[in-house]
Amino acid sequence: xxxxxxxxxxxxxxxxxxxxxxxxxxxxxxxxxxxxxxxxxxxxxxxxxxxxxxxxxxxxxxxxxxxxxxxxxxxxxxxxxxxxxxxxxxxxxxxxxxxxxxxxxxxxxxxxxxxxxxxxxxxxxxxxxxxxxxxxxxxxxxxxxxxxxxxxxxxxxxxxxxxxxxxxxxxxxxxxxxxxxxxxxxxxxxxxxxxxxxxxxxxxxxxxxxxxxxxxxxxx
Amino acid sequence: xxxxxxxxxxxxxxxxxxxxxxxxxxxxxxxxxxxxxxxxxxxxxxxxxxxxxxxxxxxxxxxxxxxxxxxxxxxxxxxxxxxxxxxxxxxxxxxxxxxxxxxxxxxxxxxxxxxxxxxxxxxxxxxxxxxxxxxxxxxxxxxxxxxxxxxxxxxxxxxxxxxxxxxxxxxxxxxxxxxxxxxxxxxxxxxxxxxxxxxxxxxxxxxxxxxxxxxxxxxx
DNA sequence: ATATATAATGACAAAGTGTCATATGACGGA
DNA sequence: TCCGTCATATGACACTTTGTCATTATATAT
Numbered sequence: 001x002x003x004x005x006x007x008x009x010x011x012x013x014x015x016x017x018x019x020x021x022x023x024x025x026x027x028x029x030x031x032x033x034x035x036x037x038x039x040x041x042x043x044x045x046x047x048x049x050x051x052x053x054x055x056x057x058x059x060x061x062x063x064x065x066x067x068x069x070x071x072x073x074x075x076x077x078x079x080x081x082x083x084x085x086x087x088x089x090x091x092x093x094x095x096x097x098x099x100x101x102x103x104x105x106x107x108x109x110x111x112x113x114x115x116x117x118x119x120x121x122x123x124x125x126x127x128x129x130x131x132x133x134x135x136x137x138x139x140x141x142x143x144x145x146x147x148x149x150x151x152x153x154x155x156x157x158x159x160x161x162x163x164x165x166x167x168x169x170x171x172x173x174x175x176x177x178x179x180x181x182x183x184x185x186x187x188x189x190x191x192x193x194x195x196x197x198x199x200x201x202x203x204x205x206x207x208x209x210x211x212x213x214x215x216x217x218x219x220x
Numbered sequence: 221x222x223x224x225x226x227x228x229x230x231x232x233x234x235x236x237x238x239x240x241x242x243x244x245x246x247x248x249x250x251x252x253x254x255x256x257x258x259x260x261x262x263x264x265x266x267x268x269x270x271x272x273x274x275x276x277x278x279x280x281x282x283x284x285x286x287x288x289x290x291x292x293x294x295x296x297x298x299x300x301x302x303x304x305x306x307x308x309x310x311x312x313x314x315x316x317x318x319x320x321x322x323x324x325x326x327x328x329x330x331x332x333x334x335x336x337x338x339x340x341x342x343x344x345x346x347x348x349x350x351x352x353x354x355x356x357x358x359x360x361x362x363x364x365x366x367x368x369x370x371x372x373x374x375x376x377x378x379x380x381x382x383x384x385x386x387x388x389x390x391x392x393x394x395x396x397x398x399x400x401x402x403x404x405x406x407x408x409x410x411x412x413x414x415x416x417x418x419x420x421x422x423x424x425x426x427x428x429x430x431x432x433x434x435x436x437x438x439x440x
Numbered sequence: 441a442t443a444t445a446t447a448a449t450g451a452c453a454a455a456g457t458g459t460c461a462t463a464t465g466a467c468g469g470a
Numbered sequence: 471t472c473c474g475t476c477a478t479a480t481g482a483c484a485c486t487t488t489g490t491c492a493t494t495a496t497a498t499a500t
Contacts, residue, residue: 011446011447014446014447015447037257040486040487040488041487041488041489042486042487042488050448050449051448051449051450052449052450052451052488052489052490053447053448053449053450053489053490053491054447054448054449056488056489056490057447057448061488061489062488092432093432093433120345121344121345121346122344122345123344123345124341124342124343124344125340125341125342125343125405125409126341159434160433160434161432161433161434162427162430162431162432162433162434163432168423171420171423171424172427172432174402175399175402175424175427178398178399178402179395179398182394182395182398185345189345200391203388203391204391204395207382207392207395207428208427208428208431208432209431209432209433210382210431210433211382211428211429211430211431212312212313212381212382212383212392212428212429213313213380213381213382213429213430214379214380214381214382231477231478234477234478235478260455260456260457261456261457261458262455262456262457270479270480271479271480271481272457272458272459272480272481272482273458273459273460273478273479273480273481274478274479274480276457276458276459277478277479281457281458282457
């Protein structure tokens with residue numbers, strides 16, 4: 001593993017806004033053209049009209065820019081889930097059921113759709129961590145008084161769920177995000193129509209909610 | 221998308237066995253050293269002591285060799301799941317519960333463990349398709365009389381499950397494979413001890429089996 | 441005006457990729 | 471034995487990419 005830097009350098013942020021924007025636009029174009037592994041820094045610097053050396057003054061490498069670019073996109077996504085959970089009165093599954101179609105719209109109808117397509121079809125461990133909202137990560141620092149940004153677990157009514165610990169919560173969140181990624185990956189790969197995609201997600205969601213086993217009598 | 225070839229050329233199979241083996245050994249070494257994207261054909265041909273031109277006579281590119289190498293490893297895995305399902309008398313979940321520890325052993329204790337580690341940490345859409353046993357894929361060719369290799373659905377007692385169609389079966393299989401990949405990915409990433417990994421998988425499995433919602437009274 | 445920090449540049453070395461014209465060698469027929 | 475043919479082997483080549491670095495330019499403050 002290489003040393004990972006998560007952010008651009010200060011130098012980048014000191015840049016005039018329009019130069020920053022040029023770079024991000026270039027990133028958008030290149031990462032929409034091909035998946036991360038095939039993207040070329042050469043193309044990006046040509047598009048952004050900056051010199052090779054400058055690029056490396058702002059970012060450690062391709063990945064660094066990639067994840068930063070993604071971060072600029074995902075800002076609203078956090079709030080969206082939060083709202084859906086509130087709206088569902090803490091019902092985790094209902095919340096997700098409302099969340100998914102919104103998410104899908106954002107991903108497929110955005111002008112970045114092509115970027116997202118590559119992303120979801122090449123979703124690996126690192127990427128899935130980046131994509132997962134912070135608020136979903138395990139909270140280990142409850143004692144710290146600066147809980148400035150709240151945790152999704154706070155919006156969920158745990159009484160409805162067979163969940164014992166924060167650990168479990170985290171694990172369950174991850175499972176649900178996995179469902180989401182998997183379904184969207186499928187959607188892109190097979191170019192399914194929107195309603196089928198949603199139906200497919202809901203089916204998985206309900207399996208998880210109610211169980212796949214038949215209970216006593218088959219109410220099917 | 222580029223034209224994908226799944227197999228080595230005939231030329232490769234015409235080669236003397238020991239030369240084939242040299243190449244596969246080289247693949248094993250290189251793909252254990254680094255993930256696919258960082259692997260270098262240069263290294264492989266040096267290790268295998270073949271010329272650059274020869275390599276391209278056998279394989280279309282890195283990926284081609286990679287997936288072929290993987291195919292040589294995965295042969296027994298199919299039978300393993302089949303046996304587990306039989307042993308569980310068609311109980312899908314019990315079958316998987318038995319299957320997982322065996323799978324885990326195979327992946328972590330094999331001499332290819334390092335290869336698998338890279339694979340699971342970089343599992344993308346394509347890879348997950350390759351890894352998933354054939355017998356799990358959707359069967360569309362029931363009418364064809366040559367059902368020479370059987371389908372996992374045949375070993376599963378569907379009466380126990382809320383499953384309506386083959387489509388559903390396929391979808392459920394995929395979910396379960398996803399659990400498996402996700403859990404193993406976690407295991408490698410966080411270097412969890414074996415029993416924790418198994419516990420984590422089982423927890424997810426039982427969530428899916430029985431549902432995450434509490435039923436009527438909390439038997440917790 | 442001068443010193444100092446900050447940013448920009450492109451040439452460069454190193455490494456990798458896929459291709460191609462050519463070389464090798466095995467085999468069968470004349 | 472000589473020749474033609476076929477499958478295979480080879481490595482030089484042209485090309486792309488990457489990350490670095492010595493140098494130059496620009497801005498800011500004294």
